[in-house]
Amino acid sequence: MTERIAKIEVFSITIPRETIYLGEARPGETVNEKGYIVRHGNRTVYPTSDRTVVVRVETTNGAVGWGETYGIVAPGAAMAIIDDLLGPYLIGRDPRDVVIIHEDLYDFMRVRGYTGGFYLDALAAVDIALWDIFGKLTNLPLVKLLGGQRHAHLPAYISGLPKRTREERASFAAEWQEKGFTSFKFAAPVADDGVVAEMATLRQHLGSDARIACDMHWAHTAEQAIAVIRAMEPHGLWFAEAPVKPEDIDGLAHVARNVSSTVAAGEEWRTVYDLVPRVAKRACGIIQPEMGHKGVTEFMRIGQYAQAHHLELIPHATIGIGLFMAASLHASAALSAVTCHEYQHSIFEPNRRLLKGDMDCIGGFYHLPTGPGLGVEPSEEALNLLQKYQ
Structure with missing residues (x-):
């Protein structure tokens, strides 16, 4: 060729x-x-x-x-x-x-x-x-180029509850639960009554079987994070994400050693070199690669390094029209350590019109797009929105 x-x-x-x-x-x-x-x-x-x-x-x-x-x-x-x-x-x-x-x-x-x-x-x-x-x-679809498809479908967790009050956020989560979703994550910066109250209210509305995680958004010192996580644990915390500032590797490891819940991190990392020192310190048990920051090559390197060290992978996913979301699903489906994948419903759903393809998230599971490569392309509406670099 x-x-x-x-x-x-x-x-x-x-x-x-x-x-x-x-x-x-x-x-x-x-x-x-x-x-x-x-x-x-x-x-x-x-x-x-x-x-x-x-x-x-x-x-x-x-x-x-x-x-x-x-x-x-x-x-x-x-x-x-x-x-x-x-x-x-x-x-x-x-x-x-x-x-x-x-x-x-x-x-x-x-x-x-x-x-x-x-x-x-x-x-x-x-x-x-x-x-x-x-x-x-x-x-060939991207997943086949990456070694083959390990997962037919990927469990998805609801991320973000953009309502004004704690009760409204819990009721909103319950609406998604009725649609078949069993896992949820709330954002600490907008838990206006505190994360413990947020956890308690979500647990009350979602029941004992739902998995509930907290995104702590890098806002605490290590000691503060330990206290907050321990306070949430009686309500059945699934994982604590980003408890300390990204550069505080020792602090992250300190938190991981002193709480019962699993600590998650990794959306802001760019390469496998960001993962290596954190693995050496056993600083987190869940790795959250974000395709939009890494690309397929580094995503797979991070995923395979995490697998080699017996760590769990729950990829992160956020703002975009869905091109890097499709890439993330393909890469995730090729990795055995992936157990779930973030579902940013407030972005995925309204923006899905901007893609051609059959990528979907329904009933608590992602369905990979079919077709060669990513399996998705910008729709006519998306093409009309493109603004070229000047």
């Missing part, structure tokens, strides 16, 4: 939301002129619309692959990296050399310290697009 990469384009998409991610603004939280809001509970900035960065790669013979990464904050940063740096170095490469290309592009900036952030986000989008092309060229 003489197939070579001929063209790379990068776009952003903005999708209005009826309700701000994590629910309406709390007292003192205001939206600035750029459409950003800072949540006081975790001091983190969020957009008031869904925004994503999409990459289109085309080969000399007309094969097209689609990739996606985060564009929720300063999308122009990732777009500039792709347009100015990564894209030109892809021209003429064999699109089937996906892992080699990933390693080459990673090497470009590693000695300058660009082993994370926008640079790796941009690389993730390119990596996903190349895997999509590889699947299309071989007429």
Whole structure:
């Protein structure tokens, strides 16, 4: 085959939301002129619309692959990296050399310290697009290229309960339970009455068999996190996510050693090198790779390293039109250690119209898209929303 990469384009998409991610603004939280809001509970900035960065790669013979990464904050940063740096170095490469290309592009900036952030986000989008092309060229779904399909369907947990009061959030969770979902996660920054009260109310509404996790959003010191987790444990805490700041590896390990519940972490990591020191300290029992930050190549490296150390995988998934969501499902279905996958219903459901394909989440389970590569592509509506990098 003489197939070579001929063209790379990068776009952003903005999708209005009826309700701000994590629910309406709390007292003192205001939206600035750029459409950003800072949540006081975790001091983190969020957009008031869904925004994503999409990459289109085309080969000399007309094969097209689609990739996606985060564009929720300063999308122009990732777009500039792709347009100015990564894209030109892809021209003429064999699109089937996906892992080699990933390693080459990673090497470009590693000695300058660009082993994370926008640079790796941009690389993730390119990596996903190349895997999509590889699947299309071989007429195989991505999961088969990654070693085969271990899971026919993936259990999904409901993530985020964007209602104003604790009772409303619990009732909302119960509505999803009636649809067949048995696992749930709430966000501590918007648990206005405290996480213990939130846990107790959710347990009361969902019953003893439901699994309930808490996303602590990196907001605590290690000692604070231990106290909070222990207070939630009598109500049957499934796992505690992101209890301390991402850079506090020793603190994370300290928490893991001093609570009964499993500690989860990993959405913000970019490469397997982020996982290695945490595994060495047994700092978490659940690993949460996020495809939009990692791409297929690093997602699989993280997954396989976690498996080799007998850790559980529950991938993270959030804002986008669904391209990197499809990639995450394919990669997750190829990994035996995956036991569940996050379901961001407030994004997946309203934005699913922007994809062509049969990817679905129903009755508590994800169903992989069928067809070669990712099995999904932007719909006509999505194509009309594409804004090219200027």
